[in-house]
Amino acid sequence: MVIVDPETGEHTKEMVFWINLISEILNNTQLAEKGEPGSPGPVGPAGEKGQPGMDGRDGVPGTPGTPGTDGENNGVVGLPGDDGADGEIGAKGEPGPAGYPGEKGQPNDVKGMPGEKGLAGIKGEKGEPGLDGSKGEPGTDGVCEHDERVPRCNCDTHVIVRHSQTTDIPDCPTNYISQWTGYSLVFFEGNGFGLAQDLGTTGSCMETFQLTPFMQCSSDDVCQHGVRTDKSFWLAVDAEADFTVKPMASIDEITDHISRCRVCVGTSAVIARHSFSGEAPDCPNTYHPLWTGYSFLQATSNGPSGGGQNLASSGSCLEAFHIPAFIECLGRGTCAYYITNMDYWLAQNPDTSQPGMWGMGFVYSGIDDILDQGVGRCTVCAKDSA
Secondary structure (H helix, E strand, C coil), X not given: CCCECCCCCCECHHHHHHHHHHHHHHHHCCCCCCCCCCCCCCCCCCCCCCCCCCCCCCCCCCCCCCCCXXXXXXXXXXXXXXXXCCCCCCCCCCCCCCCCCCCCCCCCCCCCCCCCCCCCCCCCCCCCCCCCCCCCCCCCCCCCXXXXXXXXXXXXXXXXXXXXXXXXXXXXXXXXXXXXXXXXXXXXXXXXXXXXXXXXXXXXXXXXXXXXXXXXXXXXXXXXXXXXXXXXXXXXXXXXXXXXXXCECCHHHHHCCECEEEEEEECCCEEEEECCCCCCCCCXXXXXXXXXXXXXXXXXXXXXXXXXXXXXXXXXXXXXXXXXXXXXXXXXXXXXXXXXXXXXXXXXXXCCCCCCCXXXXXXXXXXXXXXXXXXXXXXXXXXXXX
């Protein structure tokens, strides 16, 4: 139904008709009184759950409630409440008054624990010197004798040198103390003149190996080291001696042919004893053996140069027999075995009834013949301790 005429903007006739009709009905119709409420109708089905509404604004805080009244004591003990928080540490209190002395305890048999050691006291001042004592009574007469013999102190020192005739360093004999080790020197030669070293003394054990450890000096303040005619001779090891090979120039190769030695010191005197036979001799009474060996006499180089051993010295009794016994080193820096160098050894002479005749012209060929029939044996002996 159209209510308003779109052209005139006024109510349409239909609208006016309905308005008048409704007004007449309302004016002429008597309304009945309101009746009693009807019985509730049946519960309708639940509607669908609506969407959550917007959060409301925070309410105004309420006023504090009035304190409640004390409850009545009904005699029932309630449960203990929770522990409260720790309070703050209080201020330190003032010391209390001293207590009254306790009563004296009764003695008992229980011993208390020892107390701790007290601190050392302060050192007292030095006292005044005491008075001189009175003169003592004369003593009894002494006896000028003793019950047992007092042994004498052996304060002597004796040096001995031991040569291994190998590249190994030898040990000292029992009761001797090592002083140093080195290389076994036999003798030096300068300009044809030789200076031999006793193999039983310290000069024969050089701590450092040098081919020519000396120099030649003239009167005009000029010295020369390594002159062609300067030579040194060293005790050799049991190495193969090839007289035809070129002289050795490498120090490592050379030292493989040099005997090692050790200087020792002890309190027992040392001697050497030679048997002139194939058997090592016994030591004299009050002596004991240190080692046995072969009787070495001297060594010579080309010409008159050379040097011998003191036959009373331990250096005249070498523990091994090698031929050649030594090697020659030259000032030009080489070492070699030379066929012109000679070793001299004491010979065996079992028939002493014909001195100078036994063995004359004998030739011992081969090391076995030399050891069995040729070279004499010896023993190095040390004095027994007192």
